[in-house]
Amino acid sequence: MQQERTVSPADPSPMVVVEHLVKRFGSFNALSDVNLEVAKGEKIVLCGPSGSGKSTLIRCINHIEKHDSGRIVVDGIELTDRICDINNVRSEVGMVFQSFNLFPHLSVLENCMLAPMKVRGLAESEAHQRSMALLRKVRIHDQANKYPAQLSGGQQQRVAIARALCMQPKIMLFDEPTSALDPEMVKEVLETIVELAQDGMTMVCVTHEMGFAREVADRVVFMDRGSIVEEGDPSRFFRAPNTERAKAFLNQIIH
Amino acid sequence: MFTVLLEKTVDGQRYIDWLVSGLGWTLALAFFGWWIAFAIGVVVGIGRTVQNPFLRALARLYVEIFRNIPVLVQMFLWYFVLPELLPTTMGDWIKQIPPPWGTFLPALWCLGLYTAARIAEQVRAGIEALPRGQDEAAAALGLSGYLAYRHIILPQALRLIVPSLTSEVMGIYKNTSVALTIGVMELTAQARQISDATFQTFAAFGAATLIYLALALIAYQTMMLIDKAVRIPGTAPGREAGGSDFDAVKLESPVPNGMEVVK
Numbered sequence: 250m251q252q253e254r255t256v257s258p259a260d261p262s263p264m265v266v267v268e269h270l271v272k273r274f275g276s277f278n279a280l281s282d283v284n285l286e287v288a289k290g291e292k293i294v295l296c297g298p299s300g301s302g303k304s305t306l307i308r309c310i311n312h313i314e315k316h317d318s319g320r321i322v323v324d325g326i327e328l329t330d331r332i333c334d335i336n337n338v339r340s341e342v343g344m345v346f347q348s349f350n351l352f353p354h355l356s357v358l359e360n361c362m363l364a365p366m367k368v369r370g371l372a373e374s375e376a377h378q379r380s381m382a383l384l385r386k387v388r389i390h391d392q393a394n395k396y397p398a399q400l401s402g403g404q405q406q407r408v409a410i411a412r413a414l415c416m417q418p419k420i421m422l423f424d425e426p427t428s429a430l431d432p433e434m435v436k437e438v439l440e441t442i443v444e445l446a447q448d449g450m451t452m453v454c455v456t457h458e459m460g461f462a463r464e465v466a467d468r469v470v471f472m473d474r475g476s477i478v479e480e481g482d483p484s485r486f487f488r489a490p491n492t493e494r495a496k497a498f499l500n501q502i503i504h
Numbered sequence: 505m506f507t508v509l510l511e512k513t514v515d516g517q518r519y520i521d522w523l524v525s526g527l528g529w530t531l532a533l534a535f536f537g538w539w540i541a542f543a544i545g546v547v548v549g550i551g552r553t554v555q556n557p558f559l560r561a562l563a564r565l566y567v568e569i570f571r572n573i574p575v576l577v578q579m580f581l582w583y584f585v586l587p588e589l590l591p592t593t594m595g596d597w598i599k600q601i602p603p604p605w606g607t608f609l610p611a612l613w614c615l616g617l618y619t620a621a622r623i624a625e626q627v628r629a630g631i632e633a634l635p636r637g638q639d640e641a642a643a644a645l646g647l648s649g650y651l652a653y654r655h656i657i658l659p660q661a662l663r664l665i666v667p668s669l670t671s672e673v674m675g676i677y678k679n680t681s682v683a684l685t686i687g688v689m690e691l692t693a694q695a696r697q698i699s700d701a702t703f704q705t706f707a708a709f710g711a712a713t714l715i716y717l718a719l720a721l722i723a724y725q726t727m728m729l730i731d732k733a734v735r736i737p738g739t740a741p742g743r744e745a746g747g748s749d750f751d752a753v754k755l756e757s758p759v760p761n762g763m764e765v766v767k
């Protein structure tokens with residue numbers, strides 16, 4: 250695993266640049282002066298205590314949450330309020346939520362086909378083909394005609410991953426993809442994400458699964474109270490964090 | 505006791521033909537009024553939930569006006585007051601619309617707009633009852649605005665409110681009887697005419713009541729079939745939208761609630 254950690258140097262322009270990002274909810278600073286760069290092909294694990302702003306940060310990256318100041322540039326496009334830019338960016342950024350958020354009234358296959366057809370303008374046959382290929386990749390193609398409510402949590406989350414991949418995003422954002430799952434389903438979802446990482450997908454994943462972080466992350470970013478407190482190589486970070494806050498946090502999730 | 509209905513009237517028909525004709529107008533008012541109400545109600549209901557504050561205020565204004573003025577008053581406003589408010593030529597033109605249509609159209613319009621305001625509130629409640637994650641998942645896929653409403657939000661919100669729409673269907677068909685006040689010869693008006701002509705009050709209104717009851721049951725059963733047909737596989741039956749301030753009919757308990765229409 251270790252030797253795969255190196256970031257491909259072929260394209261030096263970063264996939265995501267976050268500079269001096271500030272996000273407020275009322276008078277509360279959910280993010281204060283966050284700086285982060287994600288290189289193409291890089292895999293980042295984002296961790297930190299509950300309420301530290303992890304979700305807010307990745308939601309700002311695809312503009313589900315509007316930031317108050319600072320810059321966010323995704324694949325060369327700066328996020329502003331311009332509608333066409335936002336939808337352009339969003340269709341390049343795949344997002345997987347803690348609570349899956351599948352569309353319950355659509356079958357698994359329709360969940361996958363909708364956005365490629367309506368946003369990308371793909372023909373139905375092409376969308377169908379692509380969706381089936383990706384459902385096969387997450388090993389759920391035999392459930393393609395079922396509805397979300399008929400699947401287990403782990404299966405739903407894998408469908409959600411396939412649905413995001415159907416837009417052929419350049420980066421995937423995961424917000425605690427396994428924390429709503431029963432323990433026995435965590436593994437199947439993590440394996441799917443690991444495979445995706447091995448294919449070279451750029452990703453930012455909020456998770457507290459340390460084994461997973463060690464296996465795939467190029468970098469661990471630790472947040473606390475709306476700021477990035479520490480970042481570094483996962484094996485070093487988990488063994489010997491530099492800051493007291495990270496130490497305290499790691500002690501909590503281990504015990 | 506209903507034998508009087510088979511007797512000949514002065515115009516050579518039987519009294520039952522009057523009832524059937526009244527039934528026809530009642531159905532026409534309820535059916536076409538419903539589609540007007542549904543179309544406008546969905547649009548206004550969406551308007552209540554959009555980002556744009558101007559559109560939201562406009563939709564709110566519509567709902568408050570049409571929901572809070574009694575139907576009877578609205579009926580008079582459309583029929584008696586509107587032609588006077590319009591420029592003379594237009595008002596005169598409206599007043600000269602030939603008999604059945606001159607009263608039917610204002611009645612239809614009135615029932616449609618009134619019921620639309622009520623449906624709009626149901627639609628809004630349905631949209632607001634959806635988990636926020638649905639919006640966000642749609643947005644994250646690049647589906648926003650029209651596409652999100654069309655493919656994600658409305659299909660779910662409408663399914664959610666089928667039970668409360670059932671009571672709106674019942675409502676509009678009961679309210680059709682208000683149209684008699686401006687002279688539409690619908691079911692209740694015909695019953696009164698029969699009663700006046702024959703002095704058989706009980707037979708006339710008894711027959712009308714039975715017809716109203718039968719219609720209620722049919723409407724109710726139809727909505728139940730629709731609810732079943734659009735139910736999402738794997739989900740529990742008969743959920744209701746939260747925040748509804750109306751006496752929503754519960755689909756799980758067939759007759760007793762369905763019968764509330766007679767009150």
Ligand SMILES: Nc1ncnc2c1ncn2[C@@H]1O[C@H](COP(=O)(O)OP(=O)(O)O)[C@@H](O)[C@H]1O
Pocket residue numbers: 274279297298299300301302303304305306
């Ligand atoms: N929509 C919102 N309105 C108000 N406060 C919010 C909202 N979303 C998040 N917050 C607050 O922002 C902080 C960061 O939240 P979040 O990014 O969800 O944390 P994390 O994902 O790290 O647990 C929390 O204190 C939370 O209460």
Ligand SMILES: [Mg+2]
Pocket residue numbers: 303304305424425
């Ligand atoms: Mg979170």
